[in-house]
Amino acid sequence: MSANLNQTNIEIDDPNFQALFADLQGNILKGHGRDDSRHIFFRFTGNSDENCRWVESFAGEVTSTLAQHQQILSYKRDRHHQLFVNFMLSCSGYLALDIPQKYWPQDKAFRSGMKDLQVCYDTLPRGDHSPKSNPLNDDVQQWESAFRNRVDGMILLAYGGDSARETRQILDDKVSELKKQLAGIAEITLVQAGYVMRNEKEQVIEHFGFVDGVSNPKFLFSDLNEEFKNGGYSRNDPSASLNTVLVKDPGGDNNSYGTYVTYRKLQQNIKGFWKKLDLLANTLSELGQQxxxxxxxxxxCVGRFKDGTPISEQGNDGWSNLFNNFNYDDDVDGLRCPFHSHTRKTNPRGDTVRQFNSPPTIEQSRRIVRRGISFGDKNLNPDSEWTDAGLLFISLQASIVDQFIFMQHTWCNNEGFVRENTGIDPLVGQVLPGENIQPQSWPGKWGNGAGKVDFEFSGFVRTLGGEYLFMPSIHFLRHLSTLD
Ligand code: HEM
Incomplete structure (x- = not known):
């Protein structure tokens, strides 16, 4: 019998889910929790039989959801660190393994790949009958060569040792071992390092200096319980049913599920961002009422202060609480938190219900699971613009088209969402190369409609590459050569 994907708030040792969790890769329902990672992108070069045999043998190293849980228990018991491993394939990876098409994941964006700018998707809430050809407005010519060329898959290694040196050693040794194993099977096209950055309070931050990874859909009882203790759910319910992130793996058995992965290497212009924020602050101080x-x-711009405090909840007098139990019911006109701010664009928390009478479940069904990590130079105050710094954005979802692409295209890149003339998301919104961007409208005073100020803010994050991948079940990886 297959699992009921409408369920949420699941105990990790629920007997009904043991077979599923033993076969499901880790890092999906709960983040792997390590501070350092390596993303190893590869392209198969061998013949499909050899390729399949290698994947089947590597499947034994992939960390399942259950194994991840056991690793957590063992760490709590005796501080024993263990390597975490995910394995994912792109559509060209399925082709290179010669997997019959009936076993391929169905998602249209997965099948086309991120580089294909000609493909059309339904990106309006009720289906788009004249979809744009390039829903993400990417400029693939600007991508790094590893991403402009074919990517067949990615292995994610993650480790958190007692010292930075130990961590680097373990990860580098594993990468060297993989290079040897893959000789004649696949070419490693990129080894991308990622690491977690923290502020003085040990909270995870991204390169602009803001606390990140606060709001994510939650599936497990332990995570929901923790969030409940941190502020409750009275104004925002973080629970999400498994079908937000899981789909049946067409190549697995009855208990086999997988998830779609959006990978985007996003470079951040830290110096440019803060320079423009100075200008915005001066303009608001001059033309606004505060x-x-x-x-x-x-x-x-972000929707939260650097310490994570939602701006809809507090003006600028420094109250600090990392907090997710909020919505925009007391800010229906975007006068505290602008409609265009990054967190409001990517999780409107009821705006679409108010604005379009759309059922709350539809808005919630757009949620993505974020498992990204920073890359590059750790200096948050660089002397020049566009340094080697940014976010390795990873989102997991049951549908790339209805979740990630919808969020990026129909919300972040859409000047008319959630109201006319809202403007694009100042962090990650992008228009087609060469197109004009209209200014966003900023409240001149917190919570006050008088004295709105028009100011254009965008262009401090650019995409260096990416791919759509599928993280299949472990059963599938173990039995590739038996599929016919
Ligand atoms: C370099 C690029 C990015 C930066 C610096 C960034 C930064 C942030 C920050 C600081 C937060 C608030 C903390 C939190 O709730 O975790 C946030 C939340 C979020 N971001 Fe991003 N982000 C980036 C890219 C993206 C992209 C490309 C998407 C999807 C299209 C996205 C989707 C989200 C979502 C869904 C949330 C949670 C909103 C909520 O539930 O309140 N982010 N991001």
């Missing part, structure tokens, strides 16, 4: 600084202007 004197503000760059940090406040940054909170208007």
């Amino acid at each position: 004197k503000v600084d760059a940090e406040y202007a940054g909170a208007l």
Whole structure:
């Protein structure tokens, strides 16, 4: 009998889910929790039989959801660190393994790949009958060569040792071992290092300096319980049913599920971002009704202050609480948290219900699971623009088209969402190369409609590459050569 994917709030040792969790890769329902990772992109070069035999043998090293849980228990018991491993394939990877098409994941974006700018998707809430050809507005010519060329798959290694040196050693040794194993099977096209950055309070931050990874859909009882203790659910329910992130793996058995992965290497222009925030703060102070600084202007862009405080909940007097139990019911006109701010664009928390009378479940069904990590130089105050710094954005979802692409295209890149003339998301919104961008409208005073100020803010994050992948079941990886 297959599992009921409408369920949420699941105990990790629920007997009904043991077979599923033993076969499901880790890092999907709960983040792997390590501070360092390597993303190893590869392209198969061998013949399909040899390729399949190697994947089948490597399947034994992939960490399942259950194994991840056992690793957590063993760490708590005796501080024993263990390597975490995910394995994912792109559509060209399925082709190179010669997997019969009936076993391929169905998602249209997965089948086309991220580089294909000609393919059309339904990106309007009720289906788009004249979809744009390039829903993400990417400029693939600007991508790094590893991503402009064919990517067949990615192995994610993650480790968190007692010292940075130990961690580097373990990860580098594993990469060297993989290079040897893959000789004659696949070419490693990129080894991308990622690491978690933290602020002085040990909270995870991204390169602009804001606390990140706060709001994510939750599936397990332990995670929901923790979030409940951190503020409750009275104004925002973080629970999500398994079908937000899981789909049946067409190549597995009855208990086999997988997830679609969106990978995007996003470079951040830290110096440019803060320079423009200074300008925005000066403009708001001059034309608005309140004197503000760059940090406040940054909170208007992100939707949260650097310490994670949602700007809809608090003005600029420094109250600090990392907090997810909020919505925009007391800010229906976007006068505290602008409609265009990054967190409001990517999780409107009821705006679409108010604006379009759309059922809340539809809005919630767009949620993605974020498992990204930073890359590059750790200096948050660089001397020049566009340094080697940014986010390895990883989102997991049951449908790339209805979740990630919809969120990026129909919300972040859409100047008319959630109301006319809202403007694009100032962090990650992008228009077609060469197209004009209209200014966003900023509240001149927290919670006050008088004195709105028009100011264009965008262009400080650019895409260096990416791919759509599928993280299949372990059963599938173990039995590739038996599929016919
Ligand atoms: C370099 C690029 C990016 C940066 C610096 C960034 C930064 C942030 C920050 C600081 C938060 C608030 C903390 C949190 O709730 O975790 C956030 C939330 C979020 N971001 Fe991003 N982000 C980036 C790219 C993206 C992209 C490409 C998407 C999807 C299209 C996205 C989707 C989300 C979502 C869904 C949330 C949670 C919103 C909520 O539930 O309140 N982010 N991001």
